[in-house]
Amino acid sequence: MRPIGDVLNGIRKKKYKQGFKICRFVGGKYFSAFVDGNVTTYKKNRWTKRPKKSGPLAVFDTLKNARDFIGMYSYINSDFRQIINCVYKESKDKILYMTYEDGDIKKKFFPPRGTMFAEKVKLSNRVHKIDE
Numbered sequence: 001m002r003p004i005g006d007v008l009n010g011i012r013k014k015k016y017k018q019g020f021k022i023c024r025f026v027g028g029k030y031f032s033a034f035v036d037g038n039v040t041t042y043k044k045n046r047w048t049k050r051p052k053k054s055g056p057l058a059v060f061d062t063l064k065n066a067r068d069f070i071g072m073y074s075y076i077n078s079d080f081r082q083i084i085n086c087v088y089k090e091s092k093d094k095i096l097y098m099t100y101e102d103g104d105i106k107k108k109f110f111p112p113r114g115t116m117f118a119e120k121v122k123l124s125n126r127v128h129k130i131d132e
Contacts, residue, residue: 016089017089018086019088020059020084021085022084023084025080025081029041033081047122048121050091050118050119055117056094059115059116065113083129083130084123084124084127084128086122088120088121090116094117096111
């Protein structure tokens with residue numbers, strides 16, 4: 001694991017960007033915010049890479065945009081969802097995929113305002129309440 005100074009230097013050199021990741025927190029583990037067939041597991045202070053046969057990872061550019069997105073899905077129990085500060089390496093791919101069957105992409109998902117696309121994401125220790 002790289003020291004935090006290396007990550008900060010990467011941000012200064014624009015290699016990495018800062019953002020906000022929505023995750024489900026269940027059983028002491030962080031998972032993709034929504035279950036759509038391809039679930040990614042995240043760990044704090046470690047890089048999570050984009051899974052093979054998958055679109056890029058999604059993060060938000062601002063805390064407000066992350067909260068607005070969760071608000072769009074108010075019918076879903078948000079008790080297990082958290083918004084976490086992160087750093088990420090931007091992806092060249094700009095499309096998310098919503099449904100997988102046997103590893104095949106079935107549907108493109110048009111992301112909400114403020115969605116950023118990442119090849120890899122590192123969660124920090126800072127967690128925000130959904131409704132602050």
